Amino acid sequence: MMRIHIFKACLLVVSSAVMLPSIAATPLTADINAGKTLANQGGGTTAPCMTCHGVNGEGMAVSNFPRLAGSSQYYLRKQLEDFRSAKRQQPLMQPMAAGLNDQQILDVSAYYASLPSTNLPEPTAVDPKAYAAGEQLAERGDIERQLVACANCHGPQGIGLPPAIPALIGQSSGYIAAQLNAWQQGQRKNDDGGLMAEVASNLTAEDIAAVAAYYSAVRQNEAKP
Ligand code: HEC
Ligand code: HEC
Structure with a gap:
């Protein structure tokens, strides 16, 4: 079930990205x-x-x-x-x-x-166990629990999939956890098609702490903490 939902959800993201030209066609030009x-x-x-x-x-x-x-x-x-x-x-x-x-x-x-997206802030220290669990869920998901990998949408190491899907690499663990909790509790509900609400609803508090630790500390081509 979850997989089918996520598949539909991915289509939604793709279709909203396809609608971009209509936004670009507005008379305003960015300065x-x-x-x-x-x-x-x-x-x-x-x-x-x-x-x-x-x-x-x-x-x-x-x-x-x-x-x-x-x-x-x-x-x-x-x-x-x-x-x-x-x-x-x-x-x-x-x-x-x-x-x-x-x-x-x-x-x-x-x-x-x-601004350059490679200019990442210094990662704060995280619990290596939480990081490892977060890496597993973020990059590979959890087949037994039918959780898709965050990387399916957010890209490897959370580098983002522009235009619609934001980067997670370099965000603080506090901000990432706060957003996931906000979706779980229904406080953040501005995601098209309820994609993130569905993803967040399947996460435990431990999952949230783990993915937050992982994305705040992962750096491309660098040693793990
Ligand atoms: C089906 C695609 C999809 C999957 C899978 C997915 N996300 Fe997302 N995520 C999105 C989209 C789309 C947004 C942007 C929502 C919006 O427009 O407000 C988003 C936004 C977020 C944000 C907010 C970022 C910010 O800057 O505010 C966080 C945090 C996040 N996702 C974490 C995760 C984590 C952790 C996982 C895996 C457990 C995950 N996402 C899996 C599509 C997905
Ligand atoms: C008083 C502090 C404050 C100021 C000043 C401020 N912001 Fe924010 N901004 C925040 C906070 C706090 C959040 C996170 C909100 C949440 O948790 O949902 C945020 C979130 C955002 C986000 C969403 C980022 C994401 O990844 O989803 C954008 C975009 C943003 N701010 C842009 C701006 C811009 C542009 C300005 C100036 C015109 C600005 N902010 C000024 C406090 C501020």
């Missing part, structure tokens, strides 16, 4: 420099993004503020629109997005998408 100014200085009622998301969009692990560098313009824009319309809810980020117009959302999404 990366204006996006950079907004990120560094803020505008109107919106605080500078860098105060929470870091000078280079690297995020702030201690506060669970996510990394933005490394995500696609499409994904960033979708999240900002979802926060603005309250489809995605979070008390700190919603007021920030509420102060942005369509042009500003486009500009700042283009700016963060233009």
Whole structure:
């Protein structure tokens, strides 16, 4: 059953990606420099993004503020629109997005998408057992429990599958766990087709801690912790 659902879900992701040209056809053109100014200085009622998301969009692990560098313009824009319309809810980020117009959302999404995605923050130390369990679930899934590998959608080591599927590599374990818990509890529900809600509903607390540890610490071509 799960596999069939996930298959349908993958089709949905693909079809939403195919619809991209209609978004690109809107009259607005992204201005990366204006996006950079907004990120560094803020505008109107919106605080500078860098105060929470870091000078280079690297995020702030201690506060669970996510990394933005490394995500696609499409994904960033979708999240900002979802926060603005309250489809995605979070008390700190919603007021920030509420102060942005369509042009500003486009500009700042283009700016963060233009930053190098290979510039990963230093990983924090994680429990090697949790890392190993997380690697197993993330890269290979669990056939007995009919859990698909996260890598099927998020790519090997969570490098992401642009435009619709975000990178997980380099996000903090606190942020990843918070998002999975939010889906499980029905607080985050802005994913097209309920893909992540279904994935999260099948995870135990141990699974969540394990995949969060893995994605926060995995680095390509580097030794395991
Ligand atoms: C006061 C702190 C704060 C400021 C300032 C702020 N953000 Fe955020 N942002 C957050 C938090 C916290 C989250 C995580 C929300 C959650 O847990 O769902 C977030 C999430 C996001 C996300 C979703 C990332 C993802 O991987 O899903 C995007 C995109 C984003 N912010 C963009 C921006 C931009 C662009 C600005 C500036 C215009 C900005 N933020 C300013 C706190 C902030
Ligand atoms: C069927 C495809 C699919 C599978 C399998 C999948 N994901 Fe996702 N995931 C998505 C999509 C699509 C999104 C973006 C949702 C949105 O647009 O808000 C996402 C978003 C996320 C996010 C939020 C990232 C952010 O920056 O806010 C996390 C965390 C996440 N997934 C973790 C996982 C983990 C862990 C697994 C494996 C246990 C997994 N996903 C398996 C499709 C999938």
